[in-house]
Amino acid sequence: MIGAHVLNIAKQDYVPQGASVTVLISEGPVVEVPKEQLKELPGTLPESVVMQLDKSHITVHTYPEYHPSEGISTFRADIDVSTCGEISPLKAxxxxxxxxxxDIMTIDYRVRGFTHDINEKKLFIDHDxxxxxxxxxxxTKALYDMIDVNVYEEHIFHTKCRLKAFDLDNYLFGHTKVELSPDQIRGITSRLKTEMDEIFYGKNMA
Incomplete structure (x- = not known):
């Protein structure tokens, strides 16, 4: 989707729950050089060093959690996409x-390093x-309330998103809201919305 080639995938499941996945990617296909030919390439570094410098990566970490007193389960996924060249995580x-x-998203995008234009002038960002x-x-934007916090001089962009629609049935497991009393609906809805607000604003609510 972003124009990258998958080179390697490493993954680990955790007990009782959670997982980590790292995907090594490159801008173009990598041609393996037989070891016997390496000595014919002047200035070539050891294969592991060259391969690592040429790659980008995607990592995914999951954090399922259960609140012991509120009875609310949350599932968090942290996705990190680091790319170089013409491939961009924004496309995904x-x-x-x-x-x-x-329901809640925190998206960070940062342009790091620099490249050069055809006149060898440094470009610290090459896209609008x-x-x-x-x-x-x-x-998609119509579905979320969004807040931007950007530092343009440093090419740092930050967007927080919270789903606008709220249907209690989407948050119940093994039950539906028609089985609940009005007091139960109000109580569960209040706890859920507080949980969502705390995650969105990044602080504990009174």
């Missing part, structure tokens, strides 16, 4: 948002961007 935003069907929202379809 729409897919990632809908794949995880998430004023907000991460520029790369999210209007149909």
């Amino acid at each position: 935003l729409h897919y990632l948002i809908h794949s995880f069907d998430t 961007i004023s907000s991460i929202q520029n790369y999210i379809p209007e149909s």
